[in-house]
Amino acid sequence: MELNVVDVVNSIEGEDFRLNYYEQRKPLVIRDLSKQWPAYNRWNWDYFKSMMGEIEVGVYNNIKSDAYTPVNKADGYMKFGEYIDLIKNGPAEWRIFLFNLFEHAPELVNDFNWPEELTKGFVKRFPMLFVGGKGSVTHMHFDIDLSHIFHTQFAGRKRVLLFPFEEQHKIYRKPWEVLSLVNFEKYFDQNRSKLDVKKYPALKLARGYEVILHHGDTLFMPGGYWHHMEYIDSGFAMSLRSLQSAIAGKLKGAWYLFGMRNIDTFMKRTAPAWWYNYKKEKTFAAAEKELLVAD
Numbered sequence: 001m002e003l004n005v006v007d008v009v010n011s012i013e014g015e016d017f018r019l020n021y022y023e024q025r026k027p028l029v030i031r032d033l034s035k036q037w038p039a040y041n042r043w044n045w046d047y048f049k050s051m052m053g054e055i056e057v058g059v060y061n062n063i064k065s066d067a068y069t070p071v072n073k074a075d076g077y078m079k080f081g082e083y084i085d086l087i088k089n090g091p092a093e094w095r096i097f098l099f100n101l102f103e104h105a106p107e108l109v110n111d112f113n114w115p116e117e118l119t120k121g122f123v124k125r126f127p128m129l130f131v132g133g134k135g136s137v138t139h140m141h142f143d144i145d146l147s148h149i150f151h152t153q154f155a156g157r158k159r160v161l162l163f164p165f166e167e168q169h170k171i172y173r174k175p176w177e178v179l180s181l182v183n184f185e186k187y188f189d190q191n192r193s194k195l196d197v198k199k200y201p202a203l204k205l206a207r208g209y210e211v212i213l214h215h216g217d218t219l220f221m222p223g224g225y226w227h228h229m230e231y232i233d234s235g236f237a238m239s240l241r242s243l244q245s246a247i248a249g250k251l252k253g254a255w256y257l258f259g260m261r262n263i264d265t266f267m268k269r270t271a272p273a274w275w276y277n278y279k280k281e282k283t284f285a286a287a288e289k290e291l292l293v294a295d
Contacts, residue, residue: 001187001203006162006211006219014117017220022119022148025222027162027209033218034152039111039238040216043154045088048236051105053081059094087133087234095132095231101238102127114240115150115218121243123147128239132158132231140171140180140228144261146253147241149221153213156235161187163208165224169286170206174279176264178256181283184228202287205294213237223249 007021008029021028034040061075076094078086087094102108114122132138134156142165143149161184163171172181182200186192188210197203212232213219221227223244244250267275 001206001208003161003208003210006160006209008211012118017118021220022222025164025225027211027222027225028220029211029213030218030220031216033115033150034112034154034216037112039108039154042111043236045084045155048101049081049084051108052101053079053084055080055104057083057096057099059083059096061094083131087131087136089234095136095138096130099129099131100126101129112152112238118150118220119148119242119245121245123241123243126241128241129236130239131236132229132234134231134234136231137185138227138229140182140184140226141178142224142226143241144178144253144256145241145243146223146249146256147243148223149225150218150240150242151213151221151237152218152240153215153235153237155215156231156233158213158235158237159188159210159230159232160213160219161208161210161228162221163206163226164222165226167206167208167226169290170202171226172200172202172283172287175282175286176260176267176279180226181280185230187228200287202290205290223253 006027006029008031010030010032012021012028012030017028020026056077057080059076059078080096083094083096109127114124116122130138130151140161140163173179174181182196182203183194185194187195195203208226211219244253264275
């Protein structure tokens with residue numbers, strides 16, 4: 001793999017952002033975007049626990065999905081306050097994702113601003129909270145609706161590995177899914193890495209980015225970008241989603257969300273082993289074509 005550093009700016013004007021990052025489909029970290037928000041200083045473990053501690057939430061472990069794993073099915077459930085107590089003081093490989101905190105505490109909408117000076121089309125009903133204990137992993141995937149993402153880190157540090165959508169076959173995308181067959185966990189640590197480059201030789205062709213997010217950093221991920229995240233510390237972040245401006249992008253996202261996902265779920269229920277092996281065969285065939293082109 002060839003990994004580049006994500007560009008980092010303190011602030012950026014809308015026109016500069018649109019020309020050099022939005023239209024170029026290039027990731028960017030904006031350090032000061034959130035610093036004027038009340039959330040920057042207000043959002044912490046105790047604040048969330050006091051407001052939503054009794055809400056039951058789904059939690060997810062670090063195990064990659066297999067032939068029998070339903071899409072986005074939680075591995076367990078607990079009260080949000082109990083989960084916070086579990087993760088905030090040390091390693092705990094459990095995470096929460098796609099948690100719509102505004103459904104439970106709508107007043108939180110006053111704690112931040114939508115960055116409409118950068119782009120339009122935000123889906124304001126669905127700002128999402130992502131929480132993870134130290135050591136937890138979000139495995140390599142792209143967001144199914146192909147929205148552009150503004151992902152702001154509020155606590156702890158998080159390592160992010162990114163690839164453009166077009167690198168999908170080099171990183172072994174499973175057809176009919178938004179997931180990679182490869183386990184990128186600890187890819188950066190030769191002693192602990194689960195990345196099997198011998199089994200997945202097309203990885204050597206992949207070109208991507210990596211970055212470590214700190215408190216207040218906002219990562220812009222263009223629609224369809226692959227991302228793998230590892231929590232260096234226990235922490236949480238919020239994602240704001242912006243729909244693609246082009247009709248073709250909206251239609252493709254809708255097909256993935258309502259067509260592709262339902263077909264995949266149906267096949268996992270009716271013929272899981274056959275379906276998994278079929279997709280695995282197609283995955284390696286697509287990667288082999290990338291290797292032949294490179295040669």
